Amino acid sequence: MKGMLYHELGHLYQYNSQSTLPGYLTEGVADMARSVYGYNDRYTEKKGGTWDDGQHTDNFLLWLTENKHAGILRIINASQVNWTEDVFKTVLGEDVDSLWDQYQQSFAPTKPTLPPFPEITVSGENAPNGIKEYAIDGDNNTKWQTTENRGWLELNYGVPTFINSYAITAANDLKEADPKNWTLRGSHDGINWTWLDMKENVTFVNRNQKNTYYLNPHIVDRAFQYYRLELQNNRGDKLQVGEVILSNIQS
Numbered sequence: 001m002k003g004m005l006y007h008e009l010g011h012l013y014q015y016n017s018q019s020t021l022p023g024y025l026t027e028g029v030a031d032m033a034r035s036v037y038g039y040n041d042r043y044t045e046k047k048g049g050t051w052d053d054g055q056h057t058d059n060f061l062l063w064l065t066e067n068k069h070a071g072i073l074r075i076i077n078a079s080q081v082n083w084t085e086d087v088f089k090t091v092l093g094e095d096v097d098s099l100w101d102q103y104q105q106s107f108a109p110t111k112p113t114l115p116p117f118p119e120i121t122v123s124g125e126n127a128p129n130g131i132k133e134y135a136i137d138g139d140n141n142t143k144w145q146t147t148e149n150r151g152w153l154e155l156n157y158g159v160p161t162f163i164n165s166y167a168i169t170a171a172n173d174l175k176e177a178d179p180k181n182w183t184l185r186g187s188h189d190g191i192n193w194t195w196l197d198m199k200e201n202v203t204f205v206n207r208n209q210k211n212t213y214y215l216n217p218h219i220v221d222r223a224f225q226y227y228r229l230e231l232q233n234n235r236g237d238k239l240q241v242g243e244v245i246l247s248n249i250q251s
Contacts, residue, residue, distance in 0.1 A: 186224030
């Protein structure tokens with residue numbers, strides 16, 4: 001329902017070029033607005049098709065925003081008063097067919113094994129017993145902790161790295177500091193982020209409990225160098241996890 005609301009609100013801000021704008025672009029722009037807010041379940045991202053078939057348009061526009069020009073959607077919307085495909089060449093210096101080929105090539109052809117030791121960055125840490133390195137040290141009896149009710153944890157693998165699942169382990173104490181809600185995102189540059197997964201109202205019944213989550217293969221079919229977990233606790237002024245593991249589980 002919320003996804004539909006974002007989609008329809010997107011139409012309110014669109015120009016329609018006096019009703020001459022192609023339907024795939026009208027709907028694609030509105031679907032992209034839906035995807036930006038995490039409701040990208042209408043058309044799953046996958047290789048193949050064409051950029052103007054209506055089922056790939058929104059994800060193609062989202063890829064352009066993340067990789068070519070952050071303001072391309074606004075520019076396309078403004079150009080719809082007198083729409084032509086030349087807007088891609090004018091703004092990005094490349095025609096739409098070339099851009100579409102690059103988008104297709106961005107899908108991971110292989111699924112490489114995860115490098116063992118990513119570089120970790122966090123929003124904050126509570127030294128000496130709650131430092132960031134404890135989130136990925138393989139020991140459930142240590143923990144990363146921050147003295148805020150929200151925080152983020154970012155892993156940089158140095159190269160594009162494919163994952164299809166992840167696990168979060170609760171710390172050994174302070175149930176109220178367990179993560180309750182979170183979003184997982186991926187990025188090629190550590191600046192522009194793609195939504196990958198979201199959980200709400202999660203409960204860790206036991207201390208050191210490990211929960212594993214599998215990503216939708218139709219949505220997540222691309223390797224990213226950076227991954228970020230944005231977390232919120234249950235209550236109180238601390239957030240903590242015992243362990244975070246990103247995985248590429250082979251079937």
